[in-house]
Amino acid sequence: MKFSLLLEQLIEAFRCLPGVGPKTAQRMAFHLLERNRDNGLRLAATLSSAMQSIGHCDSCRTFSETPRCKLCSAGNRDASKLCIVESPVDMAAVEQMGTYRGLYFVLMGRLSPLDGMGPEEIGIQPLTLLLTKGHVAEVILATNPTVEGEATAHWLSGLIKPKGIRVSRIAHGVPLGGELEYIDAGTLARAFEGRDVL
Amino acid sequence: MKFSLLLEQLIEAFRCLPGVGPKTAQRMAFHLLERNRDNGLRLAATLSSAMQSIGHCDSCRTFSETPRCKLCSAGNRDASKLCIVESPVDMAAVEQMGTYRGLYFVLMGRLSPLDGMGPEEIGIQPLTLLLTKGHVAEVILATNPTVEGEATAHWLSGLIKPKGIRVSRIAHGVPLGGELEYIDAGTLARAFEGRDVL
Numbered sequence: 001m002k003f004s005l006l007l008e009q010l011i012e013a014f015r016c017l018p019g020v021g022p023k024t025a026q027r028m029a030f031h032l033l034e035r036n037r038d039n040g041l042r043l044a045a046t047l048s049s050a051m052q053s054i055g056h057c058d059s060c061r062t063f064s065e066t067p068r069c070k071l072c073s074a075g076n077r078d079a080s081k082l083c084i085v086e087s088p089v090d091m092a093a094v095e096q097m098g099t100y101r102g103l104y105f106v107l108m109g110r111l112s113p114l115d116g117m118g119p120e121e122i123g124i125q126p127l128t129l130l131l132t133k134g135h136v137a138e139v140i141l142a143t144n145p146t147v148e149g150e151a152t153a154h155w156l157s158g159l160i161k162p163k164g165i166r167v168s169r170i171a172h173g174v175p176l177g178g179e180l181e182y183i184d185a186g187t188l189a190r191a192f193e194g195r196d197v198l
Numbered sequence: 199m200k201f202s203l204l205l206e207q208l209i210e211a212f213r214c215l216p217g218v219g220p221k222t223a224q225r226m227a228f229h230l231l232e233r234n235r236d237n238g239l240r241l242a243a244t245l246s247s248a249m250q251s252i253g254h255c256d257s258c259r260t261f262s263e264t265p266r267c268k269l270c271s272a273g274n275r276d277a278s279k280l281c282i283v284e285s286p287v288d289m290a291a292v293e294q295m296g297t298y299r300g301l302y303f304v305l306m307g308r309l310s311p312l313d314g315m316g317p318e319e320i321g322i323q324p325l326t327l328l329l330t331k332g333h334v335a336e337v338i339l340a341t342n343p344t345v346e347g348e349a350t351a352h353w354l355s356g357l358i359k360p361k362g363i364r365v366s367r368i369a370h371g372v373p374l375g376g377e378l379e380y381i382d383a384g385t386l387a388r389a390f391e392g393r394d395v396l
Contacts, residue, residue, distance in 0.1 A: 002290040006248050006263045013244040016237035018229040024217070030287065031216040032245075033252055033261060034306070039214035040249040046211040048242035050204050050227070051235045063231060065204045089228065092200040108232070 007033075059130065061106045061123050062088045071095075071104065078102045080137040082130070084156060086110050086144055094142060102140070105130060110143060111152040122152070124159075131163055138166040145172055205231075257328065259304045259321050260286045269293075269302065276300045278335040280328070282354060284308050284342055292340060300338070303328060308341060309350040320350070322357075329361055336364040343370055 014025035032040035081102025230238035279300025
């Protein structure tokens with residue numbers, strides 16, 4: 001043991017953060033101890049209260065410390081549209097776009113049997129409940145354009161369509177500002193397939 | 199505000215860690231919330247107790263939650279040698295070497311007037327107290343080989359020598375395993391100056 005017991009424990013505890021190895025953990029511990037104890041204490045308090053009180057919104061499943069998240073309880077959103085995303089970060093990205101005024105449903109993951117993520121884990125029950133309420137006219141599948149995201153979108157589409165609800169998937173194609181030279185063949189093929197007639 | 203209030207506060211709180219920007223902070227918060235709440239709570243508890251109870255060893259000034267650190271209270275160290283280092287990390291590096299059996303004094307910084315680090319801040323008073331006790335026969339200056347570290351070593355040498363205590367500085371030269379081709383001219387010049395006759 002190189003340092004005092006508590007200091008070693010602190011360094012070890014920092015390693016639960018993603019991308020933090022032994023050297024970074026040590027640097028974090030020393031930084032806070034040497035010149036940032038107030039912020040360290042504030043981090044400890046916020047972290048503790050966040051881990052205990054942040055749950056999921058009853059309606060859209062995003063992270064929220066209240067039973068309903070701000071967006072679901074706002075009342076000024078178009079309840080006929082439901083955008084399904086994988087995580088709260090994706091929801092934030094769609095919100096940043098500024099033009100979508102519908103509601104959301106957050107899967108908190110994607111179908112991935114090897115990681116133990118099945119229909120139950122991505123919230124098939126609350127989603128079905130939401131859809132049977134009858135307000136939703138269109139579901140926009142905005143899962144990530146990865147293999148697992150595509151599979152999840154495909155599976156959800158097969159589940160929702162029979163309910164007579166319109167299902168759409170966000171478009172695949174070349175991103176704005178990209179250069180054709182650097183875009184993979186798969187994306188380019190999808191951009192050709194989905195070309196718009198002018 | 200993209201997320202709920204508490205989540206935003208958590209992301210903001212993570213930014214007090216060194217090298218953590220908004221995206222990394224967000225990743226940390228989501229990682230802990232999604233799959234590591236127990237570890238998050240443990241980090242919060244350890245961090246809080248470390249920030250409150252870790253102080254400095256009365257003797258060597260390293261971080262310690264007890265008035266005397268383990269090393270100073272061990273009783274099996276050679277009190278005639280005192281190694282002065284800049285930080286507890288440097289002390290750990292010297293300890294890892296395995297051959298030094300003397301005591302330490304940690305400056306907790308280096309002389310750097312522009313950053314407000316003067317003689318008081320690097321612990322000139324406890325150091326003088328330690329030296330006047332009369333046990334120390336040799337002081338080994340192991341501050342970093344940077345401009346500020348060298349200046350600190352020079353200043354300390356001028357302070358300690360008049361007390362009739364032998365003062366030495368760790369050798370500068372080519373590191374083991376290094377290649378001359380990639381070593382800077384200053385280091386190489388010091389390696390030539392300090393060459394050993396075989």
